[in-house]
Amino acid sequence: MAYTLLYHPLSSYCMKVLTALYESGTPFTPKSVNLQDEAERAALLKLWPVGKFPVLRDEDRDLTVPESTIIIEHLAHQHPAAASLLPSDPKLALAVRAQDRFYDLYVHNQMQEIVGDRLRPANAKDPTGVESARKRLATSYDMIERDMASKAWATGGQFTMADCAAAPALFYGNKVQPFEATHPKLAAYFGRLKERPSFKRALEEAQPYMKFFPTE
Numbered sequence: 022m023a024y025t026l027l028y029h030p031l032s033s034y035c036m037k038v039l040t041a042l043y044e045s046g047t048p049f050t051p052k053s054v055n056l057q058d059e060a061e062r063a064a065l066l067k068l069w070p071v072g073k074f075p076v077l078r079d080e081d082r083d084l085t086v087p088e089s090t091i092i093i094e095h096l097a098h099q100h101p102a103a104a105s106l107l108p109s110d111p112k113l114a115l116a117v118r119a120q121d122r123f124y125d126l127y128v129h130n131q132m133q134e135i136v137g138d139r140l141r142p143a144n145a146k147d148p149t150g151v152e153s154a155r156k157r158l159a160t161s162y163d164m165i166e167r168d169m170a171s172k173a174w175a176t177g178g179q180f181t182m183a184d185c186a187a188a189p190a191l192f193y194g195n196k197v198q199p200f201e202a203t204h205p206k207l208a209a210y211f212g213r214l215k216e217r218p219s220f221k222r223a224l225e226e227a228q229p230y231m232k233f234f235p236t237e
């Protein structure tokens with residue numbers, strides 16, 4: 022099995038896939054992409070014109086797989102050790118996909134909206150967009166707080182793709198809109214995620230770049 026992952030260690034969606042790769046012990050070749058470097062950016066665009074990472078190359082099948090969720094689903098189908106990230110039972114799999122969508126769309130993307138605004142020049146800020154992202158994030162935190170009352174992981178007792186999605190979304194979400202003082206069950210879940218060796222490793226690899234995260 023020859024996988025190459027185009028990614029950057031600081032990128033939240035890349036951390037989602039790294040967590041899945043480390044969780045399953047899937048061997049892969051990491052190819053860090055510096056988007057500021059014209060040649061590296063061009064190489065990414067050639068594979069996936071949308072220009073976002075992560076992108077997985079499955080060399081054996083000559084397949085380019087973009088989108089974090091699809092990459093993890095691909096791994097779960099191809100690599101037995103990754104199978105538990107997406108249960109074979111259709112009902113359980115649906116629950117995992119539902120939580121994965123929730124974390125991507127209503128936590129991760131809202132966090133990205135806030136971070137993206139910090140990177141915009143002063144004359145191009147979008148306060149309305151940021152306000153709406155903050156409101157949605159607050160709603161999501163409340164939903165997770167209720168939902169995590171009796172569960173260890175996002176869909177129950179098993180660590181799945183949904184937890185890979187939750188981990189980086191909550192890590193950066195907590196930076197832009199802290200929840201630890203207000204949402205104890207969410208904070209406890211986040212604590213478990215940070216201690217999970219797979220995510221812990223992704224976080225450690227991001228540390229050297231954390232200084233580039235915009236704090237305001």
Ligand SMILES: N[C@@H](CCC(=O)N[C@@H](CS)C(=O)NCC(=O)O)C(=O)O
Binds near residue numbers: 033035056073087089
């Ligand atoms: N829906 C995509 C989102 C990927 C994404 O937003 N990636 C960010 C990094 S976390 C990116 O490539 N940003 C660079 C850009 O937009 O130019 C996924 O799940 O993989």
